Amino acid sequence: xxxxxxxxxxxxxxxxxxxxxxxxxxxxxxxxxxxxxxxxxxxxxxxxxxxxxxxxxxxxxxxxxxxxxxxxxxxxxxxxxxxxxxxxxxxxxxxxxxxxxxxxxxxxxxxxxxxxxxxxxxxxxxxxxxxxxxxxxxxxxxxxxxxxxxxxxxxxxxxxxxxxxxxxxxxxxxxxxxxxxxxxxxxxxxxxxxxxxxxxxxxxxxxxxxxxxxxxxxxxxxxxxxxxxxxxxxxxxxxxxxxxxxx
Amino acid sequence: xxxxxxxxxxxxxxxxxxxxxxxxxxxxxxxxxxxxxxxxxxxxxxxxxxxxxxxxxxxxxxxxxxxxxxxxxxxxxxxxxxxxxxxxxxxxxxxxxxxxxxxxxxxxxxxxxxxxxxxxxxxxxxxxxxxxxxxxxxxxxxxxxxxxxxxxxxxxxxxxxxxxxxxxxxxxxxxxxxxxxxxxxxxxxxxxxxxxxxxxxxxxxxxxxxxxxxxxxxxxxxxxxxxxxxxxxxxxxxxxxxxxxxxxxxxxxxxxxxxxxxxxx
Numbered sequence: 001x002x003x004x005x006x007x008x009x010x011x012x013x014x015x016x017x018x019x020x021x022x023x024x025x026x027x028x029x030x031x032x033x034x035x036x037x038x039x040x041x042x043x044x045x046x047x048x049x050x051x052x053x054x055x056x057x058x059x060x061x062x063x064x065x066x067x068x069x070x071x072x073x074x075x076x077x078x079x080x081x082x083x084x085x086x087x088x089x090x091x092x093x094x095x096x097x098x099x100x101x102x103x104x105x106x107x108x109x110x111x112x113x114x115x116x117x118x119x120x121x122x123x124x125x126x127x128x129x130x131x132x133x134x135x136x137x138x139x140x141x142x143x144x145x146x147x148x149x150x151x152x153x154x155x156x157x158x159x160x161x162x163x164x165x166x167x168x169x170x171x172x173x174x175x176x177x178x179x180x181x182x183x184x185x186x187x188x189x190x191x192x193x194x195x196x197x198x199x200x201x202x203x204x205x206x207x208x209x210x211x212x213x214x215x216x217x218x219x220x221x222x223x224x225x226x227x228x229x230x231x232x233x234x235x236x237x238x239x240x241x242x243x244x245x246x247x
Numbered sequence: 248x249x250x251x252x253x254x255x256x257x258x259x260x261x262x263x264x265x266x267x268x269x270x271x272x273x274x275x276x277x278x279x280x281x282x283x284x285x286x287x288x289x290x291x292x293x294x295x296x297x298x299x300x301x302x303x304x305x306x307x308x309x310x311x312x313x314x315x316x317x318x319x320x321x322x323x324x325x326x327x328x329x330x331x332x333x334x335x336x337x338x339x340x341x342x343x344x345x346x347x348x349x350x351x352x353x354x355x356x357x358x359x360x361x362x363x364x365x366x367x368x369x370x371x372x373x374x375x376x377x378x379x380x381x382x383x384x385x386x387x388x389x390x391x392x393x394x395x396x397x398x399x400x401x402x403x404x405x406x407x408x409x410x411x412x413x414x415x416x417x418x419x420x421x422x423x424x425x426x427x428x429x430x431x432x433x434x435x436x437x438x439x440x441x442x443x444x445x446x447x448x449x450x451x452x453x454x455x456x457x458x459x460x461x462x463x464x465x466x467x468x469x470x471x472x473x474x475x476x477x478x479x480x481x482x483x484x485x486x487x488x489x490x491x492x493x494x495x496x497x498x499x500x501x502x503x504x505x506x507x508x509x510x511x512x
Contacts, residue, residue, distance in 0.1 A: 019317075023352045115335040122295055122407075123349050124324030 010206045016128035017136070031134040038135075038201075039142035042099050043149070049095055050150040053087050054079060054157030062167040072168045076158065076176025081185065083154035089189045090237050092150045093196035096143060097229040101204035104135055105225035108208025109218035117209070132209060136201040143197035144190050151189060188244055195240060196233050203229045248273050249294065249405065249437050254303035256286075256293055263289045264300070265461040273404075273437045276428055276451040280443055281458035282483060287441045288409060290458065294439065295327060295407055296320060307405070325353055328398030332410040334390040336382040336397070342369075343378040346397045353401060368396040372426060388419035392426070399430060406431065408440040412447055420444060424451050445484055448472065457483065 021027040061078045108131060111117045120127045155177065162168040168176075207225035211217050249271040256264040263286045271277040279287045292298040294305055296312060305312040307323050315323065336345050343365055350361045369377070372392040382390060391411060398406060408427060412420035428451045431438040442448065448455060452469035457480045465472075465480045475481065 022321075026352055110338075114333055114338075115331045116337055118297055119329065119331060119335040121297060122324055122327055122329045123352065124321040124327075125352060 009210065010202070013128055013132065013206055013209060014202065016126070017133040019126045019129050021129065022125055027130065027134065030130065031138055034134045034138035035142055037103070038100050038138050039145065041103075042096055042142075042146060045095060045099055046092055046146050046150050047153060049092060050088065050153035051157035051160070053091060053150075054083055054154035054159075055161030057082055057087065057154070058158035058162045058167065059165065062162070071172075071176075073172045073176030073179060075162060075168050076155075076173040077179050079158035080155055080177050080181070083158070084151050084185045084189050088151035088154055089147050089192035089196065090233065092147060093143065093193070093200065093233055094230050096146065096196075097200045097204075097233060098226050100139065100143075101200045101226050101229045102222045104201060104204040105208035105211075105222040106218055108132075108205060109211035109221050112209065112211045113214060113218060128209070132202075132205045135205055136198065139197040139201035140194060143200065144193035147189060147193035151186075188240075191244065192237065192240055195236050199232045199236060200229050203232060248308060249439070250304075250306040250309075251294060252304040252306070254290070254293055254300045254305070256289055256298060256300045263461050264293065266303075267456075267458070267461075267463045268303075269456055269463065269466070271437050271439055272454065274432055274435045275438070275453035276431050277437070277439045277454045277456070278448060278452045279439065279441050279456050279458060280448055280483070281464075282443065285458045286461040287443075287458055291407055291409060291439060291441050295329060296324065325401065326404040328401070328403035328406045330391065330394045330398050330406070330408040330411055332413050334382070334394040336390060336393055338382055341379050341381055342374075342385070342393050345382070345393060346400050349397065349401050364400060365396075368400050369393075371399070371430070372396045373422075387414050388416075388423065391415065391419075391423050395423075395426060395430070399434070399436075402434065404436060406436045406438040408438070408442075410441055410443075412442060412444045417446060420446060421450065427451065448484070459483075 057079045058075055061075045062072075065072075065074060108117075111131070117127050117131070120130065159170065159173045162173055163170050204225040207221040207228070208218075211221045251267060251269045251271075254264050254267045255262065267286075267290060269277075279290060281287050289298060293300045294312075300313065303313075307326075310319075310323075312320065312323060336342075337348065340348065343362070346365045346368060347361050350356060350364060354361070356364070365378070369375070372395050374389060374392050374396070377385065377389065377393070382393070385393065406427070411423050411427060415423065424447050427438060427440065430436065440447070440451075449469050449472075452472065455465075455467055455469065455472055456463055457465040457477070459479050465475060465477045467475065472480070472484065
């Protein structure tokens with residue numbers, strides 16, 4: 001299948017999601033379920049990654065700041081900006097592409113292979129709307145929230161590592177955090193969060209929804225979903241940086 | 248009643264269904280039989296709308312399914328129940344939730360009304376104390392019965408069963424066949440069954456269509472099938488020496504009966 005055919009089918013899948021729900025209450029229930037799966041289900045890994053990401057970032061920044069003319073508070077400023085601009089949205093979303101993306105692809109793939117999607121279709125349910133849409137909407141709600149949580153924990157992790165290793169005093173770190181803070185960076189991080197959330201959920205759903213074959217194919221499509229999502233995230237990251245951070 | 252007119256379906260260069268026409272009447276078990284790869288499943292999937300045929304007509308009580316808009320199709324689909332080869336139960340839901348799912352989606356009944364209906368259909372398929380079990384905890388036969396219960400919970404007008412006996416022992420297969428037959432006559436449902444189980448053919452085949460390489464090769468009922476002169480059909484149904492012998496014996500017995508009848512007259 002050519003790239004254009006795949007892309008066309010992906011767009012048709014997205015178009016097919018928009019129809020009147022058969023029962024709003026059931027769709028709401030499914031949305032809440034997906035929010036819990038995506039948000040709560042990934043919280044643990046996001047917390048761990050974010051704290052270590054901030055901590056390592058603080059230690060490495062300190063290692064590179066050899067000049068006495070640069071104030072120590074710069075460590076906090078650099079940790080803050082790298083975490084908000086890149087680490088929290090991009091790195092966390094790449095990890096989420098693995099955690100959430102593979103889960104979505106394998107869940108839908110399993111439903112396809114075991115004819116559960118066919119069973120829903122025969123009942124008269126629009127499966128794109130009932131199965132794919134709640135996953136995308138849930139990702140759009142939860143992943144930006146996880147990005148915010150990750151940014152906060154990353155900055156806190158940097159403070160913790162800096163203070164524990166004696167690199168920087170807490171009050172200097174806090175001072176550095178508010179120095180030259182641009183709220184626009186948070187906006188930029190959220191734009192990235194929403195974009196990457198859509199990429200992760202929609203691409204993974206596409207690969208899962210159109211699985212053909214058996215258990216082996218589910219695994220393959222799950223891997224393909226993660227790889228394509230990661231590449232798409234990195235590509236979108238560059239585009240967004242070029243568009244939104246252009247001075 | 249379902250009427251299929253000159254259905255054709257192909258995938259790429261390969262024609263899988265080649266101009267099949269048939270009438271499936273209500274209150275009867277309509278069986279589609281044929282070897283693996285003969286197009287039975289594709290034929291059934293075309294009728295239920297999972298595949299769109301390349302040409303032809305599918306009439307549900309006289310209305311062309313292929314010419315219907317989205318809402319009309321949804322209405323028809325809500326009158327369809329289907330039992331899948333692997334049962335297709337939702338893994339993450341209990342038996343009760345699986346059966347209640349169509350009720351939750353399409354009715355505004357209270358929970359107690361829905362639960363009452365779930366218990367009714369579970370009782371109808373002879374299952375007890377399984378409400379809170381998950382599909383993984385059930386045997387193959389029980390899964391099929393839950394699948395039937397889910398398929399009939401909305402009182403469908405049409406019931407489709409894809410290989411209902413696959414993976415089941417002969418005794419359980421007979422129980423499932425009997426159940427499908429009873430439900431078909433009890434609710435006057437138009438039932439269409441894909442099978443290559445000869446026991447089913449002989450037990451419940453009110454109307455049988457034999458498919459060979461995507462074409463309708465033979466049509467009749469379970470009383471006519473063993474006397475058919477169609478070579479391909481005979482090759483299919485009497486594949487083993489045992490069945491061939493059984494056929495010869497049945498023929499002799501039948502001929503003997505006829506002779507006796509003639510003599511008594």
